[in-house]
Each structure stands twice: as C-alpha cells, then as structure tokens.
Amino acid sequence: MSQAPSTSFVQHLNFLxxxxxxxxxxxxxxxxxxxxxxxxxxxxxLSELARRLGANVRGVRSVIEPLVALGFVTLxxxxxxxxxxxxxxxxxxxxFMSRLKENHDGxxxxALLxxxxxxxxxVEGRDVLGWYRALFxxxxxxxxxxxxxxxxxxxxRNFARTQALVTAAELGLLERWVKGPGSLDALAEALGVPARSLEVLVKVLAxxxxxxExxxxxxxxEDAARMLDANSLPYFQRALPATMAYWEALGHLDEAVREQRFRLDLRDPQTARRIYQENASRISGIFASHLRLSRKAAELVRGMRxxxxxxxxxxxxxxxxxxAAFGLADPSTHVTFLDSPHVLDAVRPHLAKLKLEARSRLWExxxxxxxxxxxxxxVILLPQIIPALPSESLPGFFAKLARxxxxxxVLLISGYLLTDRRDGPLDALYFALRRYVSNEGDVLSMPEFRALLNPVGLTSARGFDLPIQQVVVAHRGEHAWPEGAA
Known part of the structure; x- marks a missing residue:
C-alpha cells in the first residue's frame, strides 16, 4: 500500500x-x-482607519483581518x-519598500505565463519568464x-506560485507527470512547448x-506523486478555474476598497448567473465526495431530532x-431544492441517480x-450561501426562515466560521476577502450569527466542526445538543 502524502504538503498545495x-x-x-x-x-x-484612508470600512476590514492573523498587525x-x-x-x-512595490507590478x-x-x-511586451527567473x-x-x-x-511570490501551478495544469504537465518522469526535451516535445521556457516552469515548481530532477x-x-495521482489530480485541478475567476478582481483590490468599484460584481445578474452556474457545475464533478461529507451533517441533526x-x-x-444527504438520511423525508433555474438543471441528474425524484421538489x-x-x-439548510448575500438583507432573511x-x-448553516475576534482561521478570512472583492456578503463569527438568530427566536445556536467544513445549528431550545460533537 502506498504511503499518503504528508499532511503539511497537502495543506501547502491546497493553499497554493x-x-x-x-x-x-x-x-x-x-x-x-x-x-x-x-x-x-x-x-x-477600524472606523478611524477607514476615515483616514478615505476608504470603505468593510473593505478595510477585509484587508486588515488577514494581516492580524499573520501577525503583521496587532488587534x-x-x-x-x-x-x-x-x-x-x-x-x-x-x-525594501521600493523593491516590494516593484514586484507587486507583476x-x-x-497571468500571461x-x-x-x-x-x-x-507576451504583450512583458518578459514574464525573465520575471519568474529573477524572483525564484x-x-x-x-x-x-x-x-x-x-x-x-x-x-x-505567493500569487506567482499559484499561477505556476495553474500553468502546469493548463499545459498538461501535471497529467504528464502522473504517467512518470521525463527529460526536459521529452516533456517539451510531449507538451508542444520550447524546452527553454518549460525549464523555467519546472524549476519554479521545484x-x-x-x-x-x-x-x-x-x-x-514523492509527496506530490502521492497526492496527485490519476484519481486525485482531476479533483485537485477543479479548484484552479475558481481561483482564476477572481484573479483580475483581486489584482484591483485596492480599487474596490477605496472606490467600491468591483471588477467581478456578483450583484450583477448576468455575472452572478455565469459564476454560480460554473460553481454548481464544478461541485457536481465532485458530488460523490461532497455527499459523504454532507451526510455527516445529516447524522448530526438526526442525533438531535x-x-x-x-x-x-x-x-x-x-x-x-x-x-440529497438529508433525503438519503431517512426513506420518508421530503426535500425541496430552491435555486435559480439554470442551477437546478445541475441538480436533476443527481436526484435521478440517487432515486430521490419522488421525494423531491425543485423550486425556482x-x-x-x-x-x-x-x-x-x-429542517432548513443554508449551504454556504450566507457569504453570498448582502449583509443588510440578513435580518429579514433569517426572520422569514424562522417563521x-x-x-x-432546526436551521443548519454550512460554511466557514470565524473566531469571535474575527482573527482566523486564515482560510476563512481569505474566503471573506473573495466575497468582498466580488461585492457579496461576509463570513461571520458565532457572536455575529447569534446576533441575527436570537431576535427571530432561534435562541439556541452552536458551531460544529465536520470534515473540511463547519456548520452552525440553531433552534428554539427544544433539543439537547449531541454529546462530544461541538
């Protein structure tokens, strides 16, 4: 049996x-x-800092919170x-600051790598390969x-590392290495690229x-070979297009903070339709693995009622x-799936495959x-949608759900959950940054959730860690919490 890659390497590659x-x-x-x-x-x-900069408070917060988590700023x-x-x-x-700003121009x-x-x-008058040589x-x-x-x-360097990984996937280099090693000339011939430019890429990947070599x-x-085998590589590469969808917007983050001008505005219906449809399609590609994880949440709720x-x-x-996970949890449940028509098109095949159609309703x-x-x-489920909603809409939204x-x-909310001080975890803060730069909502902490839930009568709420995700479960106090699950 082959060894698993080290946990630190898996985290490193997923971070990139x-x-x-x-x-x-x-x-x-x-x-x-x-x-x-x-x-x-x-x-x-925070309010004074935003005032001095002439910038948006929410935007300033989205930038400074990761710096606190990284230790560059103290809160x-x-x-x-x-x-x-x-x-x-x-x-x-x-x-040092001059050198730092010069490299930011890259x-x-x-993106032309x-x-x-x-x-x-x-490319377009830019020596991209020379820039990579000089930096790495x-x-x-x-x-x-x-x-x-x-x-x-x-x-x-971190954004340049991501782009090197994206390029290796796009050119087929990662798939080629799944088959085994090759000389630089052989790899270049297989990929149809010059050996001298491929050499820069593979040395950066090293x-x-x-x-x-x-x-x-x-x-x-060895770690990469264990993690990126024939079965796992397609799953891993699905994250890369989602990252690239935000590339230009992140490159203009300062503009979004100072001017509230968003290069990727998901409050625009056409933009939202494209991005959300792409997301639904991408998640559909890894539906089976996500279903196993989502069934853990159904087990959590079933332990309460x-x-x-x-x-x-x-x-x-x-x-x-x-x-679907809740539909499979008991043969007598009935599930209503609410979303826009183009997203629901991706749901139908899964319900048919799982034989859940008779106990399901699609609500456009x-x-x-x-x-x-x-x-x-x-049971009402909110799967990772709170960060997509305007913050000002949440009080009324939760009131309707409670009614x-x-x-x-029971109300179950899945997604990232920030610490009470909003100083971590880092992956949640980076997710919140994406939400800001695309003009969406925010990632919340448990106190912020309780401030929304208590006024509508959902006075008992707790956060739970599940594999690769977190959930907030709320109710009116009728249920005991599962032992050892929080």
Missing amino acids: ARDASNESAALQAAVSLGLLNPLGATPVP EEGRGYSLPESTAAFLSDAS WHAV PQAVRTGAD LEPQVSAPNARAEDFFDRSA TMGIAQ VEGTWAFT SLAGARVLDVGTGSGVWG GDCLSVDYGEAAYD ALRPGG
Missing part, C-alpha cells in the same frame, strides 16, 4: 491552489492603499489596530529582517516542492448535495424574495 493569491492580494493592497501608514504603537479603531479588543515593532521596522526601510503579467511558456517569448531562480537581495522577508515572500529527468516529488417524515428545505442548493426562485410560508419545514420552521424545527 485556493488561497495564496488571496493572501498576496491582501498584503499588496495594504501597501498600495497605505493601510499600514497610519498605524503605530497606539491602536487605531487590541475594543481599541483597534497597531503595528508590532518588527512590521514598523521594515515599513520604514525605503529600499500581478497582471503573471501559460502563453509565455508556450511561445518562449515576451536567481540570488535575492537580503530583506531587513526575517519578518520583512516573510512579508515579501507572501506578497510578491522551489514549490512539486517537482524534482533525478538523473536528468523531471518528475513529481428524528428525520422520519421530515420536510426539508435546501436554500440556494447549488449542486443539491446537502438536500430567489432566496431573498420568495415566500417561505409559515411552519412549513422541519417557516415548524415547532421543533
């Missing part, structure tokens, strides 16, 4: 695929906005944000201190722990995986405008 560009965008925006300039040893409240409860001495030291180094250029590797030439493969200027070097690496041939490292004969509503269903509508009725459902719950009803 999903969150590294978000991290770089936050750090780069902090510099370009001058977000750190007003900060010193005395804490500055004092009730007082505001300040700078640790190590951050203040490199901010005052003019040479954001939009690195696939074309640069294919041609081996400059040539001797570097020393940073003022270790903290400064960490800031530089995260802001100037600095990322993905590739290695052994006796004149290039291949996956019976699902026999339950009427379940899946709001903003996406692929339908959450509603907008979750904020439909009438949910009164005491109509035993629609029967006595003994």
Whole structure:
C-alpha cells in the first residue's frame, strides 16, 4: 500500500491552489492603499482607519483581518489596530519598500505565463519568464529582517506560485507527470512547448516542492506523486478555474476598497448567473465526495431530532448535495431544492441517480424574495450561501426562515466560521476577502450569527466542526445538543 502524502504538503498545495493569491492580494493592497501608514504603537479603531484612508470600512476590514492573523498587525479588543515593532521596522526601510512595490507590478503579467511558456517569448511586451527567473531562480537581495522577508515572500511570490501551478495544469504537465518522469526535451516535445521556457516552469515548481530532477529527468516529488495521482489530480485541478475567476478582481483590490468599484460584481445578474452556474457545475464533478461529507451533517441533526417524515428545505442548493444527504438520511423525508433555474438543471441528474425524484421538489426562485410560508419545514439548510448575500438583507432573511420552521424545527448553516475576534482561521478570512472583492456578503463569527438568530427566536445556536467544513445549528431550545460533537 502506498504511503499518503504528508499532511503539511497537502495543506501547502491546497493553499497554493485556493488561497495564496488571496493572501498576496491582501498584503499588496495594504501597501498600495497605505493601510499600514497610519498605524503605530497606539491602536487605531477600524472606523478611524477607514476615515483616514478615505476608504470603505468593510473593505478595510477585509484587508486588515488577514494581516492580524499573520501577525503583521496587532488587534487590541475594543481599541483597534497597531503595528508590532518588527512590521514598523521594515515599513520604514525605503529600499525594501521600493523593491516590494516593484514586484507587486507583476500581478497582471503573471497571468500571461501559460502563453509565455508556450511561445518562449515576451507576451504583450512583458518578459514574464525573465520575471519568474529573477524572483525564484536567481540570488535575492537580503530583506531587513526575517519578518520583512516573510512579508515579501507572501506578497510578491505567493500569487506567482499559484499561477505556476495553474500553468502546469493548463499545459498538461501535471497529467504528464502522473504517467512518470521525463527529460526536459521529452516533456517539451510531449507538451508542444520550447524546452527553454518549460525549464523555467519546472524549476519554479521545484522551489514549490512539486517537482524534482533525478538523473536528468523531471518528475513529481514523492509527496506530490502521492497526492496527485490519476484519481486525485482531476479533483485537485477543479479548484484552479475558481481561483482564476477572481484573479483580475483581486489584482484591483485596492480599487474596490477605496472606490467600491468591483471588477467581478456578483450583484450583477448576468455575472452572478455565469459564476454560480460554473460553481454548481464544478461541485457536481465532485458530488460523490461532497455527499459523504454532507451526510455527516445529516447524522448530526438526526442525533438531535428524528428525520422520519421530515420536510426539508435546501436554500440556494447549488449542486443539491446537502438536500440529497438529508433525503438519503431517512426513506420518508421530503426535500425541496430552491435555486435559480439554470442551477437546478445541475441538480436533476443527481436526484435521478440517487432515486430521490419522488421525494423531491425543485423550486425556482430567489432566496431573498420568495415566500417561505409559515411552519412549513422541519429542517432548513443554508449551504454556504450566507457569504453570498448582502449583509443588510440578513435580518429579514433569517426572520422569514424562522417563521417557516415548524415547532421543533432546526436551521443548519454550512460554511466557514470565524473566531469571535474575527482573527482566523486564515482560510476563512481569505474566503471573506473573495466575497468582498466580488461585492457579496461576509463570513461571520458565532457572536455575529447569534446576533441575527436570537431576535427571530432561534435562541439556541452552536458551531460544529465536520470534515473540511463547519456548520452552525440553531433552534428554539427544544433539543439537547449531541454529546462530544461541538
């Protein structure tokens, strides 16, 4: 039996695929906005920081929260944000800051890397391959201190690492390495690209722990080979188009914060339709694995109340995986799947395959405008939709949902859950950053959820960790919590 890749490597590669560009965008925006300039040893409240910058409070918060989690900024409860001495030291180094800003100019250029590797030439007047050589493969200027070097690496290189991974997938290099090693010339011939440009890409991948050269041939490292085999590689590569959908918007994050101008505006119906349809299709491709995870949530609820004969509503269903999990939890449940017509088209095949059609209803509508009725459902599911909704709509939305719950009803909200101080976890903060830059809603903490749930009578609420996700479960106090599950 082959060994599993190390947990640290799996986390590293998933970070590069999903969150590294978000991290770089936050750090780069902090510099370009001058977000750190007003900060010193005395804490500055968020509202005052936004006022000094002439920027949007929500946008400033979306940028500064990851910096707190990374330790570059300090948050004092009730007082505001300040700078640790190590951050203040490199901010005052003019040479370092100049070098940092120069490398930030590469954001939009690195998106041309696939074309640069294919041609081996400059693209749109930019020497993209030379930029990668200088940043990854040539001797570097020393940073003022270790903290400064960490800031530089995260802001100037992480987004470029993501683009190298995207390029390797797009060119078919990762699939080629699943078959085995090859010399640089053989790989270049198989992919139809110049060997000299492919050499830059594979050497950058080597600095990322993905590739290695052994006796004149290039291949996956041991950890990469274990993680990216023939079965798992297609699953892994599905995350990359979603990352690229936000690329331009993240590259203009400072513009969104200062001017509230969004290059990817998901409040625009046509843009939202395209992105959400792509998301539903992408999730459908990994439906089986998500179904196994979603059934854990159904087991959690069933540990609190019976699902026999339950009427379940899946709001903003996406692929339908959450509603399907509850439909399979008991042969007498009935599930209503609510979403837009083009998204529900992706749900139908799954219901047919799982033989759930007879106990299912497809409801076409907008979750904020439909009438949910009164005491109509035993369980209402919100699968990762809260961050997609405007924050100002949430009080009324939760009031409608609470009214629609029967006595003994349960509301289950899946998705990311921030710490009470909104200073982590980092992947949740990066997800929240994406939501801001696409003009959507926000990721919430448990106190923020309770502030919305208590006024509508859902006074008992707790967060639970499930495999790769978190859920918030709320009810009116009728049920005991499962032991050891929180």
